[in-house]
Amino acid sequence: MGLYSGWGEFMFKIGDCVVFALDGARGVVLGINHHSCHVIWEDYFVSWEKKDLLTVDEALTNAQRITRSPQQND
Secondary structure (H helix, E strand, O other), X not given: OOEEOOOOOEEOOOOOEXXXXXXXXXXXXXXXXXXXXXXXXXXXXXXXXXXXXXXXXXXXXHHHOOOOOOOOOO
């Protein structure tokens, strides 16, 4: 489940793995503004895309996320 703003708009986060609606390409969000996300695609091309055309792949995003191991000491 993603995060939503007070206006019901989906909130993208830097590091989200996304899928482009028009061709199914996959990428990672590098930056965000009001209407677009800056994405690096699987072929290393980088572009700004309208948020409406992107869907977060939550399973892949969670698999890619770096987390601390409970065994690590501070």
